Amino acid sequence: MSRRVYAELTRTPGRFPSIDEIAAGLCINARTLRRRLNEEGTTYLELLASVRQALAVDYLSTSFLEVDDIAAALGFSDAASFRHAFKRWTGRTPNEYRAGAGTAGAGTG
Secondary structure (H helix, E strand, C coil): HHHHHHHHHHHHCCCCCCHHHHHHHHCCCHHHHHHHHHCCCCHHHHHHHHHHHHHHHHHHHCCCCHHHHHHHHCCCCCCCHHHHHHHHHCCCCHHHHHHHCCCCCCCCC
């Protein structure tokens, strides 16, 4: 079930469906989806964070998008929230990560 939810979260980059939308697409109710994810040892929010992290790493490694633009694309309210989450995920700021990934360039972070 978690793989199916992950796939739904990555289907449309920049738009992340709610748990209710995903459940409806799977023809189950949200409560059942939560229970099944819990049985697999995960939650919708953990899967969403995982998708956001993977996309952030990809954007920082392969593009010259500004950190503000990456934050917006990942649904963060502002760049500061994105930087905080990215540092929590990786132990580095987005700009530190980008410098270490060998992609010179843009970003404010």
